[in-house]
Amino acid sequence: MSQSNATPTADLAQFTEALLHEAKKAGADGADAIAVEGTSASIDVLKGALEHAESSEGVEIGLRVLIGQKQACVSASDTRSSTIAEMAQRAVAMAKEAPIDPHIGLATPEQLAKEWDIEALDMNDPSTPPSPEMLQELAQRAEAAALNVQGVSQVQATSAGYGNRRIHLATSNGFTGGYARTGYSLSTVAISGSGADMERDYYGDGRTYFADLESPEHIGQIAGQRAVxxxxxxxxxxxxxxxxxxxxxxxxxIGHLLGAINGSAIVRGGSFLRDKLGEQVLPKGLSLLEDPHRARVSGSRPFDGEGLRTRKRAIIDDGILTGWTLDLANGRALGMESTASASRGTSSPPSPSAGNVTLxxxxxxxxxxxxxxxxxxxxxxxxxxxxxxxxxxxxxxxxxxxxxxxxxxxxxxxxxxxxxxxxxxxxxxxxxxxxxxxxxxxxxxxxxxxxxxxx
Structure with missing residues (x-):
C-alpha cells in the first residue's frame, strides 16, 4: 500500500462504519460520522512538590444525519452497538424536526479527498510518551530554573503535559480516513517583588515531538528573567x-483578521472586512499564506472535517484579500467553493476555520x-x-x-x-x-x- 491512504485509525473506522450503517437503516438520506480517541496527561508543580495531576483517555463518537435539507448531530462516549443504533434513531428523529437549510449537504464524490501522505505531515511522535514522573521532573526543573533567577520571589505555576489524539472521519458517499497527532507542552509563570509591587511574566513551549521541546532550564530562565x-x-x-x-x-x-474573513461571519454580515474582497487589507508586499501540510506543526491535517483534501492557499496576496475561509455550507451560501477549511467536533456540524498561517x-x-x-x-x-x-x-x-x-x-x-x-x-x-x-x-x-x- 502507498503512503497516501495509510491510516493509524483503522480501529476507529469500525465505529464510523457502524454509525453510517445505522443512520441509513434509520432512514437518513446522507450522513457523516467521526470517532475521536484522546489520551492526555498534565502535571502541575508548586514549591517543588506535585500540586495537581490529571489524566484522561476515552473514545467519543459523533453522527450527523441529513434528511433532505435538514440536519441533526448527536454524540456519545459509549461505543456499544446498542448506543450507536439509538444515536442514529435519535438523530433522524431530530433532523425531521429541524429547520430547512438550503446550503447544507455532503461533498460530492468528486470533491472528496482520494489520497494523502500522512507520513509527510509527521504529526505523530512514535516515541514512548513521557510518564507522569517524567512530566513532574520536567516541571520541577523549570520551576527551579525560574527561582534561580535573581529577583524572582516565587513561581506561580508550572505545568507539563502530553496529549495524543486520533481522529477518523467517514461519509455515506464514500470517504473514509483518519490521522493521529501528538503534542507536548511545558510552561511556567514567575513572579518578582511582593505585595502591591508584584509583577509576573511567563514562558512556555509546545511541540509535536517530545525531542523538539525546549529544555526546562531554558523555559524557567526566560520566565524568571521576564518577571524580573x-x-x-x-x-x-x-x-x-x-x-x-x-x-x-x-x-x-492576525487572529482578528482571520475571524473577519471567516465564511460564517461573512454570511451573517458581521465582519469589518465584509466589503473588502479583492481589495487591499495589508500593506503591499505582505502576504498571508495558509499551508495545512507543514511537517510537525499542530495545525496540519491531510483533509478537512468534510473529507475535502486540504491545500495551500494565499489568503492575502501582496496585500490583497483573495477570498474567505469556507466550508461547504457557507461556500454555497456565498456562491463559492469550499476552501477545505471545515472543522468538526463530535457534537456539532462542520464550521470554517483557518489552520497554519504564515505572515x-x-x-x-x-x-x-x-x-x-x-x-x-x-x-x-x-x-x-x-x-x-x-x-x-x-x-x-x-x-x-x-x-x-x-x-x-x-x-x-x-x-x-x-x-x-x-x-x-x-x-x-x-x-x-x-x-x-x-x-x-x-x-x-x-x-x-x-x-x-x-x-
Missing part, C-alpha cells in the same frame, strides 16, 4: 504613539523596529478585550515597556491601547523574528500610531 525585568512597572503617558506588538502576542492581530516576515530585527519607532510602547501582554466585529474598533488592556529614543526605558502596566483594525492592518510593519515551528507564524509587528491611555 518588569520590576517597577508603571503607567505610560496618554497620547498617540507608535506601538510594537511583540512576537508572542502579535498573532492576535510575510520583514527584514528588520525587533531592536531595529524599536529604534525606528523612537518613542512609544512595546506590548508584551494583552488583557481583556473590547472589539467590535462589525466596525473593527479595537481596545485592549496592555502591558509591556515604554520606549524612548529606540531604547526600553521602564516596564509598563495598567494601560489601554485603542485603534481600528481596518487601519491597523494596513499599517503593519513586520520584523523578522517569527518562530517558524508555530501554527501561526507571525513576527513582531510595528504600528505607526495607536491611542494609548495611561496615567
Amino acid at each position: 525585568d518588569r520590576i517597577g512597572a508603571r503607567q505610560p503617558k496618554t497620547g498617540f504613539f507608535p506601538v510594537l506588538f511583540e512576537e508572542r502576542i502579535s498573532g492576535t492581530l 510575510t516576515q520583514g527584514k528588520s530585527t525587533q531592536a531595529e523596529l524599536l529604534a525606528e519607532m523612537g518613542t512609544g510602547l512595546l506590548v508584551t501582554s494583552l488583557i481583556g478585550s473590547s472589539i467590535n466585529a462589525n466596525t473593527g474598533d479595537y481596545s485592549r488592556g496592555a502591558s509591556g515597556y515604554w520606549v524612548e529614543n529606540g531604547e526600553l526605558k521602564f516596564p509598563v502596566n495598567e494601560c489601554t491601547i485603542a485603534g481600528n483594525l481596518t487601519e491597523m492592518l494596513l499599517d503593519i510593519q513586520p520584523a523578522n523574528d517569527a518562530r517558524t515551528h508555530l501554527s501561526r507564524v507571525v513576527p513582531s509587528i510595528l504600528l505607526s500610531g495607536m491611542t494609548i491611555a495611561g496615567g
Whole structure:
C-alpha cells in the first residue's frame, strides 16, 4: 500500500462504519460520522512538590444525519452497538424536526479527498510518551530554573503535559480516513517583588515531538528573567504613539483578521472586512499564506472535517484579500467553493476555520523596529478585550515597556491601547523574528500610531 491512504485509525473506522450503517437503516438520506480517541496527561508543580495531576483517555463518537435539507448531530462516549443504533434513531428523529437549510449537504464524490501522505505531515511522535514522573521532573526543573533567577520571589505555576489524539472521519458517499497527532507542552509563570509591587511574566513551549521541546532550564530562565525585568512597572503617558506588538502576542492581530474573513461571519454580515474582497487589507508586499501540510506543526491535517483534501492557499496576496475561509455550507451560501477549511467536533456540524498561517516576515530585527519607532510602547501582554466585529474598533488592556529614543526605558502596566483594525492592518510593519515551528507564524509587528491611555 502507498503512503497516501495509510491510516493509524483503522480501529476507529469500525465505529464510523457502524454509525453510517445505522443512520441509513434509520432512514437518513446522507450522513457523516467521526470517532475521536484522546489520551492526555498534565502535571502541575508548586514549591517543588506535585500540586495537581490529571489524566484522561476515552473514545467519543459523533453522527450527523441529513434528511433532505435538514440536519441533526448527536454524540456519545459509549461505543456499544446498542448506543450507536439509538444515536442514529435519535438523530433522524431530530433532523425531521429541524429547520430547512438550503446550503447544507455532503461533498460530492468528486470533491472528496482520494489520497494523502500522512507520513509527510509527521504529526505523530512514535516515541514512548513521557510518564507522569517524567512530566513532574520536567516541571520541577523549570520551576527551579525560574527561582534561580535573581529577583524572582516565587513561581506561580508550572505545568507539563502530553496529549495524543486520533481522529477518523467517514461519509455515506464514500470517504473514509483518519490521522493521529501528538503534542507536548511545558510552561511556567514567575513572579518578582511582593505585595502591591508584584509583577509576573511567563514562558512556555509546545511541540509535536517530545525531542523538539525546549529544555526546562531554558523555559524557567526566560520566565524568571521576564518577571524580573518588569520590576517597577508603571503607567505610560496618554497620547498617540507608535506601538510594537511583540512576537508572542502579535498573532492576535492576525487572529482578528482571520475571524473577519471567516465564511460564517461573512454570511451573517458581521465582519469589518465584509466589503473588502479583492481589495487591499495589508500593506503591499505582505502576504498571508495558509499551508495545512507543514511537517510537525499542530495545525496540519491531510483533509478537512468534510473529507475535502486540504491545500495551500494565499489568503492575502501582496496585500490583497483573495477570498474567505469556507466550508461547504457557507461556500454555497456565498456562491463559492469550499476552501477545505471545515472543522468538526463530535457534537456539532462542520464550521470554517483557518489552520497554519504564515505572515510575510520583514527584514528588520525587533531592536531595529524599536529604534525606528523612537518613542512609544512595546506590548508584551494583552488583557481583556473590547472589539467590535462589525466596525473593527479595537481596545485592549496592555502591558509591556515604554520606549524612548529606540531604547526600553521602564516596564509598563495598567494601560489601554485603542485603534481600528481596518487601519491597523494596513499599517503593519513586520520584523523578522517569527518562530517558524508555530501554527501561526507571525513576527513582531510595528504600528505607526495607536491611542494609548495611561496615567
